[in-house]
Each structure stands twice: as structure tokens, then as C-alpha cells.
Amino acid sequence: xxxxxxxxxxxxxxxxxxxxxxxxxxxxxxxxxxxxxxxxxxxxxxxxxxxxxxxxxxxxxxxxxxxxxxxxxxxxxxxxxxxxxxxxxxxxxxxxxxxxxxxxxxxxxxxxxxxxxxxxxxxxxxxxxxxxxxxxxxxxxxxxxxxxxxxxxxxxxxxxxxxxxxxxxxxxxxxxxxxxxxxxxxxxxxxxxxxxxxxxxxxxxxxxxxxxxxxxxxxxxxxxx
Numbered sequence: 001x002x003x004x005x006x007x008x009x010x011x012x013x014x015x016x017x018x019x020x021x022x023x024x025x026x027x028x029x030x031x032x033x034x035x036x037x038x039x040x041x042x043x044x045x046x047x048x049x050x051x052x053x054x055x056x057x058x059x060x061x062x063x064x065x066x067x068x069x070x071x072x073x074x075x076x077x078x079x080x081x082x083x084x085x086x087x088x089x090x091x092x093x094x095x096x097x098x099x100x101x102x103x104x105x106x107x108x109x110x111x112x113x114x115x116x117x118x119x120x121x122x123x124x125x126x127x128x129x130x131x132x133x134x135x136x137x138x139x140x141x142x143x144x145x146x147x148x149x150x151x152x153x154x155x156x157x158x159x160x161x162x163x164x165x166x167x168x169x170x171x172x173x174x175x176x177x178x179x180x181x182x183x184x185x186x187x188x189x190x191x192x193x194x195x196x197x198x199x200x201x202x203x204x205x206x207x208x209x210x211x212x213x214x215x216x217x218x219x220x221x222x223x224x225x
Contacts, residue, residue, distance in 0.1 A: 038217050039099055042092070045211040046195035050088035052126040052179070053194045053210060056134050057081045066126035069196045069203050070108055071210070073115055073182045074189035083192065084124060084134070086179030087212040092165050096216040101161035103180075106208040107151035109191035115147040116185055119160060120178040138181040147182070149190075161214055 045051055054066040058079030065072075074081040092098075103117070122137035145155040160180070167174030184190050193208035 039215050040217070041213065041215040043211055043213050044087045044089070046198035046209050047207070051195045051210065052086040053084060054124075054126050054129050055081050055083045056129060056131040058131050061131035064128055064130050066129065067196065069194055071105075071182075071192040071194040072189060073184040073192075075184050075187050076189075081189070082131075082134075082136075083182035084120065084129060084179060085182065085210060086120075086124075086126075086177070087210075089161060089164050089177055089212075089214065092161075092214060092216055093218060094165060094168055096165055096218055098158055098162040098165060099215045099217060101157040101212060101214045102154050103145070103147070103157050103210070103212055104152055104154045105147065105210050106193045106197075107153065107190060108193050108203065108208070110189045111151055111153075111191075112149045113188060113190060114149055114185045115153075115190055116143045116183045117145045117147065117155065117157070117160075118142070118181045118183060119144060119175060120181050123178055144180070146185070157212070161212075165216075 043049075052066075053071050054064065055068070055070075055072045056065070057063065057072075058081070071083045071085070072081045073083040118138045118140065119142065120138045124134055124137075144160040145157055147153045147155045157180075160175075163174045164177035165174070166172075167176055182192075192210070193203050195209045197203035197208040199207075
């Protein structure tokens, strides 16, 4: 049985479009993910939340691309590019159980190769970050998910978002949300639409901006089938 949303509302503080599932009987949503009774789903993007993105390029280590319509990751003879992406998840309660978190991006050019997702460890700013200022401040030891080479492309970030949500300060479980780094697995380039594509038509098509969909419940979820 598929669950159906009963109402729409805006989550206070997150400024994020949300589907309230408090009156739902549980079950499976359109993506095949089992939801618990009382789960809430939020969509975080530039229109409905706080998002930052930029790419940095080894070949031009002091240049900032925070205002670009594109978000590029590449590997090759002209130097690596790394894409940085941040979604503000602070409005999700710390005791929330994250049932699903899906990252979705649209490819503007090239693509065709998988892209790994890593956790960023240090703060950065969309308007000032460069290759030199970022300094590869990401955890290279763990790949949290991999985006397929299709467009649009989506990947499961449930585990990472849960770690962000549960973090309450130094010495507590989880990680501070500093965002994620996208690294193309093979040589070549993948050019994604950035959050500057939030306005319809800005990138030659309808809204192509990155988005993160998170569904969560408070306390231990009760799953009904």
C-alpha cells in the first residue's frame, strides 16, 4: 500500500517545503521507501532553504566560482576540480530518526561516470572558497555514497544526514554539518547545475538546482506494512 500525503506545510526555521505525514497509515512511498507513522518529509533547496555550492580548481587555485551556474568535478591533465555542496539540516530535530535522505543533481554537460561523495570537515564560504583556501579539508577515508552517471542523478545520503542531525557539540556522536565534496571517479568532467539554476530558465531549462529530500520521525519509528 502506498502512503498518501494529507497536507503541506512549511517547517518553521528551515523555510523548507514539507509533507506532514502525521495522519498517514504508514507504508511505502512513491520511491519504495517504507515510512513510519508520524514521519515528516522536507525538501531543502535554494528556493526552500539554505544551500551553498561552489567548485574549486587546482589549475586556478585562488579563483572562486561560488556564483557560477555550474558545479564541476573533473580529473585530468588540466588539474582536478572538486565540487562543494552544503544543505542546512539544522531544523531537523536532534532526536530524529532519519528514514531516508536523497541527494538529486542534474547534469548540464558530459557526465557518464560515477561521482563519489565525501564529508567535508571544515567550514567554507560559497563566495570566497578557492582550491588553496579549502585545502582538501574533507575526509578521504570514507565514501558515503556514489552518484550514478545518469541525469538527473540521485543517491542515498541517509547515513550521513543522520550523523549531521545527531551531532550536539564536541564529544558527542555524529559530525558537524560542513557539507559534502563531490569527486569524479574517473578522468574527464561532470558539470552539474548549481543552486544558481534555482530560477526557471536560468540554465536554459526549468528548475535544475541541487536538492536534498529528507524524511524523518521522532523516536523509534513504527513501521506498518
